[in-house]
Amino acid sequence: MEYILETHNLEKKYGRFKVLSNLNMHIPKGSIYGLIGKNGAGKTTLIRIVCGLQKPTLGTYTLYGISNESRKIINARKRIGAIIESPSICLDMTAEDNLKEQYKVIGIPNFDNLHEILKLVRLDDTGKKTAKHFSLGMKQRLAIAIALVGNPDLLILDEPINGLDPEGIIEIRELILKLNKEKGITFLISSHYLDELSKIATCYGFIDKCRIVKEISSEELEQNFRKKTQINVNNVKECVKYLEENKIQYKVISDEIIDIYDKINISDFVIALSKRDCIVNNMQEKDESLENYYLNLIGGADNV
């Protein structure tokens, strides 16, 4: 598989304080890579290092196969677009002028694609409105538009949906999917909204305690999800007895609800329970969510 970005044993220290250590990450071409981790796990530091805003203490990374120690890394960085922390836009200028400035910074003499990009992020009808009057969603979309100037192959978005309303989140999500499919742009997205991320990402990297704990593709992840059946009974004691006798994996959630992780024959199960004076009130099959997987992986119990 071809990787756009690889890091090898990356380490970053602030004084004695370690932020990243032995970090290995691989971003395949054409994927949407979701970077998941706690606050302060080192997501933003990692992204800042990749963008060249900070230097790693130890270790190397390669962008498009070019090592960060080589001088050609400057050319590689021209092919990435990034939004880090907050959208970096000039608030006194209109959307069009903001884009024009970025064209000039990159050094593209004409503004050929300008309206195309504005149309893509649906900001083509803002006219003379300056960016300070934009809503947060519009600012975020403008920031993506700025990052798109110069046809990058890799877009790095640091928490792109923070503070957006549901509609804004859907807009950003659709924009990301559209860009990924139509233009083949690879994405690196860090986010706390696991549900949202699970709708778009094709690859996940879980970052905890300064390193990548696990890298997994969405297909592998789905296979890893444990299916569970949640049942609501009036007599938990009897039900637990039955489950113990038949060696079925279970977890008692409350004094009415039990999660069963093994596959069971439902009609046999209900009949057996009713013989023991235990009535099943309701039964649901549920997928384990990304959230649960994440908590299991980084040891949610330790962090509670």
Next chain:
Amino acid sequence: MYKLLKAGFFRLKKDIIFWLFIFITVVIAVFTLFTHEKDIVLDTIIDNFIMYIGLFIGIFVSIFVGKEYSEGIIRNKIIVRT
């Protein structure tokens, strides 16, 4: 470097405070010319203006450059052009 300068000038042209300060300095210049007595030497006029221009440049540059950092525009530039 030239590209960054070009982008800077582009932003300067769009800046309201820049045009406002230019306007104010011109108004002050015209005002002093008309209010002074006729036997005034060129030297004193220039001295006067340099004082005002220096004052306005001081205020303007700190706002203009500071904005670049507070709004995070500088990050875009560093990423593209390091």
